[in-house]
Amino acid sequence: NAGVTQTPKFQVLKTGQSMTLQCAQDMNHEYMSWYRQDPGMGLRLIHYSVGAGITDQGEVPNGYNVSRSTTEDFPLRLLSAAPSQTSVYFCASMGRGAGWGEQFFGPGTRLTVL
């Protein structure tokens, strides 16, 4: 199993550009989520999904869009990038049953917006 994969690893954008951060998991997990990590702020939840076709907002959703058309994929879209969105983005997934509550994280995408 590859676990949770994220692409790209690094990205530089100009203000106003749009892009999609990709996230995929091969563990058949129902729950997927996106976090951003900023210095001194810990990890903050952007959006999450409890299953295909179902998404909801987290703590800091503004400027981001998500969709969940399959169980495996949960892309994060930046609609019009702003310097405040410079951050490290982590995708995570969680399954039900044994170990429920333990989220598995991808390696992260480091995004810089100029």
Add this chain to the structure above:
Amino acid sequence: DQQVKQNSPSLSVQEGRISILNCDYTNSMFDYFLWYKKYPAEGPTFLISISSIKDKNEDGRFTVFLNKSAKHLSLHIVPSQPGDSAVYFCAASARNFGNEKLTFGTGTRLTIIP
């Protein structure tokens, strides 16, 4: 409003001694608590968790203690090893209330001195 707080940004401990990382929370609906470990340029990895029905959970060198009345939990690592040097995040959720979202603390950077 920071619902999960880790008041020590950093901690240095001699190899072989005990490391104690602390976490406080304010939301009384939280009933499930987790610790994650994060190395540079990697995603967080799950370390240990505890349900609010317990006051202690042990896994090898790692023990988590929960004091519900004080809304405080701690992670003990004994003995500390150089590979334990990482950033540790405390996280909480309100699973029994149908809320699987994790709220993270700001992290404590643990350095083990050989």
